Amino acid sequence: MSDFQQEVKERIASYENDESLKSDAAAFMRASIAGRYSYNFSWLGRPIIQYPQDMVAMQELIWSIQPDLIIETGIAHGGSLIFSASMLELNAICGGPGDALVLGVDIDIRPHNRQAIEAHPLSRRIEMIQGSSVASDVVDQVRARAAGRRRILVCLDSNHTHDHALAELEAYAPLVSVGSCCVVFDTIVEDLPGELSSDRPWGPGNNPKTAVREYLRSHPEFEVDRQIERKLQITVAPEGYLRRTR
């Protein structure tokens, strides 16, 4: 390991005992979620409902894993699909898998969103399925598309209730290749005051983090990659970056 890499590793490890950094980051998460910060951004022209820090983490994962398939639940305006497609395109330009695709699933792909995604210059790397991500016919379609793919990364960002997130984990985490990740967004709901999700069917005690905790109890092949959330500090996915180790 180079001196620089060692220094980065030690700095990130030191954050674990930095109570001031951790509490300031938590305060920013509370205030920014109340201020709907995640809706402020776009990627190559499409609105993306993510924090920039998580986008950088995804870039690092997509570069290091070099997936030939990314499965995403929750399309909304398509920003995260375009983000993944753009990273796959850059990987391909740099010698990565030339046939890499992102497969998006959403229960409600609005016609104007579908049209804009299909008209995007990166659309040739995107496929979409409309339907509930936990419906058996949709899961079967995703499994069929995944057959023969060598390195699969999964991102779950649809309905954030415990039962739905757990059902998505059961359906899609087994498709993740060893060494790759299943990223479960909005685990942060568990750490926020309940009033921030009072207009939603999820909240503290019923959200993707509670689902991840239950899933991990019977799935030792996955581990939380703490290094990612420690590095980011600002993330909607604490305990949500799951690495498949075997």
Ligand SMILES: C[S@@+](CC[C@H](N)C(=O)[O-])C[C@H]1O[C@@H](n2cnc3c(N)ncnc32)[C@H](O)[C@@H]1O
């Ligand atoms: C937070 S948005 C996704 C944001 C997107 N990943 C991005 O980064 O821009 C959540 C999406 O999940 C979809 N959704 C809700 N319930 C779903 C379900 N049961 N199956 C699939 N998608 C669902 C909604 O229609 C919505 O578009």
